[in-house]
Amino acid sequence: MKRKAFISLLLSFLLILPLIMTSCSSSKPGGSSFSPPSNGAGRIAEDSKSSESEDTEKRPENGKVICVDPGHGFRDAGAGAEGHELGPDTNEADVNLAVSKFLKEELERLGYKVYMTHEGEISPDIEQYVSDESYQTFYFDPEERVALINSRNPDYSISLHCNMFNDPSVRGTKLYVFDQSIYTDTPSENVKTAMSIAESLKLVFPDVNEPTIDTQSLALVRDIICNGVLIEMGFVSSPEDAADLIDPEWQKKFARGVANGINEYFFPSGSDAVDSADSSDEPQN
Numbered sequence: 392m393k394r395k396a397f398i399s400l401l402l403s404f405l406l407i408l409p410l411i412m413t414s415c416s417s418s419k420p421g422g423s424s425f426s427p428p429s430n431g432a433g434r435i436a437e438d439s440k441s442s443e444s445e446d447t448e449k450r451p452e453n454g455k456v457i458c459v460d461p462g463h464g465f466r467d468a469g470a471g472a473e474g475h476e477l478g479p480d481t482n483e484a485d486v487n488l489a490v491s492k493f494l495k496e497e498l499e500r501l502g503y504k505v506y507m508t509h510e511g512e513i514s515p516d517i518e519q520y521v522s523d524e525s526y527q528t529f530y531f532d533p534e535e536r537v538a539l540i541n542s543r544n545p546d547y548s549i550s551l552h553c554n555m556f557n558d559p560s561v562r563g564t565k566l567y568v569f570d571q572s573i574y575t576d577t578p579s580e581n582v583k584t585a586m587s588i589a590e591s592l593k594l595v596f597p598d599v600n601e602p603t604i605d606t607q608s609l610a611l612v613r614d615i616i617c618n619g620v621l622i623e624m625g626f627v628s629s630p631e632d633a634a635d636l637i638d639p640e641w642q643k644k645f646a647r648g649v650a651n652g653i654n655e656y657f658f659p660s661g662s663d664a665v666d667s668a669d670s671s672d673e674p675q676n
């Protein structure tokens with residue numbers, strides 16, 4: 392009898408074995424880990440379930456590509472390599488990179504595909520755009536950055552920098568585009584995007600002077616194949632601006648202001664809630 396019981400146990404195990412095998416294989420990830428992002432439909436359901444706070448909820452991919460260029464970096468410290476007010480351990484390039492990383496995070500949360508020109512090192516994906524000479528001097532040339540940006544075929548490009556002036560009382564944010572329509576009554580889409588960013592920053596920082604928009608012939612706004620802006624976030628020569636520029640909370644707020652301004656241009660909410668990330672209006676395309 393014992394033997395019979397064992398056989399029937401073995402038989403039932405053999406019967407359910409295929410079921411176990413099937414469920415194991417179907418629980419494996421369906422595709423390869425580097426499969427291109429789909430419309431994100433699966434993730435929307437996951438996100439809406441798992442997200443605790445609407446404020447940090449990741450929105451579905453919106454199909455727009457943004458390039459973020461942290462000015463300077465590597466051996467190039469940027470404005471005021473010396474004589475700035477950022478303190479002994481920080482330079483312009485550090486600030487640019489820190490805010491750029493926050494900006495990437497914010498834009499990705501809003502559903503954008505984001506490329507950075509660099510994240511503090513010459514990584515394999517950007518290597519081919521860095522000339523031998525730049526590689527040796529560890530200086531990533533503006534024209535090389537432009538080539539890299541253009542290779543990504545973005546919808547918009549943002550370079551982040553800090554300003555410097557010999558009068559420490561001069562402070563504030565300046566946005567630069569390469570566009571003469573800034574002086575006319577019919578601003579181009581390029582200028583309108585910069586205006587949207589400036590308006591958003593004004594909402595985030597109501598107590599400082601309104602950001603100004605100007606036109607300048609700079610490679611990173613002149614030679615790119617898309618619309619774009621170069622933002623001088625503040626003056627490293629101003630003690631007040633410098634204190635903000637090195638403050639991670641300020642950096643995060645600034646990044647959110649820029650991201651919301653871009654998003655308000657591409658996907659207008661039709662309300663004045665530029666600063667609120669909890670708008671239920673999702674992009675429709």
Ligand SMILES: [Zn+2]
Pocket residue numbers: 462463469470483552553
């Ligand atoms: Zn700079």
